[in-house]
Amino acid sequence: MTDSDLHPYVEWIAREARRPVAVDPAARDRVMAAVRAEPIPVRPTSVWGRLLSPRAFTFSPVGGALLAAGLVGLGVLGATLANNRDGQSTVGHPKDAVATRLPVSSIDTVVKFVYLAPGADKVFLVGDFNGWDTTKTPLARGTDGSWTVTVPLSAGRHLYGFVVDGSWNTDPRAPLAPDDGFGHANSVKLVRRGSSL
Amino acid sequence: MTFSIQRGIRASVVATSLLLASVLSAQEGDPFAKLENNRYAFDLILDSAAAAGLPTGPLMSKAREGIAKKVDSKRIVEVVRKLFGELRTAHAILGGVDEQELTAAAALLDAGAKPSQLELFRPRQTGRNDLTAFIVWTDFLQRNIANEEAFTAISKLWRDGADDATFQSLWTNVKGDISQGLNPGTALQNRIRETPGRASPAPGKPPEGQENQSSR
Numbered sequence: 001m002t003d004s005d006l007h008p009y010v011e012w013i014a015r016e017a018r019r020p021v022a023v024d025p026a027a028r029d030r031v032m033a034a035v036r037a038e039p040i041p042v043r044p045t046s047v048w049g050r051l052l053s054p055r056a057f058t059f060s061p062v063g064g065a066l067l068a069a070g071l072v073g074l075g076v077l078g079a080t081l082a083n084n085r086d087g088q089s090t091v092g093h094p095k096d097a098v099a100t101r102l103p104v105s106s107i108d109t110v111v112k113f114v115y116l117a118p119g120a121d122k123v124f125l126v127g128d129f130n131g132w133d134t135t136k137t138p139l140a141r142g143t144d145g146s147w148t149v150t151v152p153l154s155a156g157r158h159l160y161g162f163v164v165d166g167s168w169n170t171d172p173r174a175p176l177a178p179d180d181g182f183g184h185a186n187s188v189k190l191v192r193r194g195s196s197l
Numbered sequence: 198m199t200f201s202i203q204r205g206i207r208a209s210v211v212a213t214s215l216l217l218a219s220v221l222s223a224q225e226g227d228p229f230a231k232l233e234n235n236r237y238a239f240d241l242i243l244d245s246a247a248a249a250g251l252p253t254g255p256l257m258s259k260a261r262e263g264i265a266k267k268v269d270s271k272r273i274v275e276v277v278r279k280l281f282g283e284l285r286t287a288h289a290i291l292g293g294v295d296e297q298e299l300t301a302a303a304a305l306l307d308a309g310a311k312p313s314q315l316e317l318f319r320p321r322q323t324g325r326n327d328l329t330a331f332i333v334w335t336d337f338l339q340r341n342i343a344n345e346e347a348f349t350a351i352s353k354l355w356r357d358g359a360d361d362a363t364f365q366s367l368w369t370n371v372k373g374d375i376s377q378g379l380n381p382g383t384a385l386q387n388r389i390r391e392t393p394g395r396a397s398p399a400p401g402k403p404p405e406g407q408e409n410q411s412s413r
Contacts, residue, residue: 059207128258132265156297157328168266175336175368178308181276182268188332
């Protein structure tokens with residue numbers, strides 16, 4: 001018993017498949033003639049048309065990486081310029097020892113912070129007014145061993161400290177806040193409109 | 198086939214880079230990304246504070262502080278939760294005071310003041326702000342003045358209607374005496390005896406830290 005006995009249609013299909021196909025020798029010429037007869041696509045002449053017409057882009061791996069790097073840069077730049085969650089603006093950089101971190105509308109007093117550290121190499125002012133950024137507000141060294149920075153502040157109670165060569169210190173000229181819960185103490189600056197404690 | 202593989206590699210490079218860019222941007226824009234596994238608990242605290250009518254700014258600032266001080270995220274959330282509890286207690290006692298006063302009152306509780314002592318400050322006089330009194334009181338506790346002594350002194354001045362300048366002057370004098378070696382409690386008792394209930398214009402030098410300021 002063969003498969004053909006079981007499936008007569010299979011034998012019929014195989015027979016049809018084995019039959020030689022007669023190819024018209026002129027078929028290829030007819031196809032090519034039909035292709036040549038098609039009009040050549042015309043590139044849009046108007047600017048708007050060019051902008052709307054679909055394009056195909058290809059990238060080499062290096063080109064794609066460069067494009068990605070550019071996008072990363074744009075993303076980081078955008079995030080840097082954007083406001084953060086608690087609404088404090090992050091636009092701008094300290095200029096010398098003058099920090100301008102708060103929106104102008106909320107500035108009520110310009111406060112000069114002074115810290116005495118003759119042997120220090122770097123001193124930074126860090127507090128809730130600069131998002132607790134440990135490098136954003138550097139103090140400038142004076143000739144007498146004091147370090148100073150002038151910061152515009154909004155009215156209210158501000159917590160802060162000085163980071164002196166990497167270690168946190170309170171301001172001996174200011175009231176103390178409770179222990180911060182992290183093993184450090186903070187100082188308090190109370191700013192009224194035009195004055196502070 | 199070769200063309201398809203190359204195109205696939207290019208697409209993968211671009212897609213991976215875009216993903217990396219978006220992740221980096223998201224982390225850059227999210228100051229609390231370092232809370233990692235404890236981020237959910239932190240967000241819950243913020244939501245609870247907002248639902249209770251409490252300001253979330255001090256809680257976020259505390260988290261930022263912990264991140265800046267390179268503290269373990271679990272500890273940060275514990276401290277934020279503790280602050281939330283103190284803000285809630287202060288709010289329950291003082292009612293609708295502004296955010297600054299509420300935060301100062303919470304700090305005062307954290308420093309060791311009793312909630313029952315804060316109740317003295319609940320009846321509000323129109324336009325009166327107790328921020329300076331709270332800050333000075335907290336400072337005294339941090340300088341190892343007993344809470345009962347500090348409370349007695351501050352509440353006396355408060356009842357007498359002392360203004361900010363009076364509290365500032367008291368703080369300046371007590372701090373100076375302590376730095377001269379006087380016992381903190383004794384320094385406060387001495388100074389409170391000579392402090393008038395309502396401040397007169399300070400003779401001589403202004404309170405420390407104020408001499409270098411200009412207003413806008």
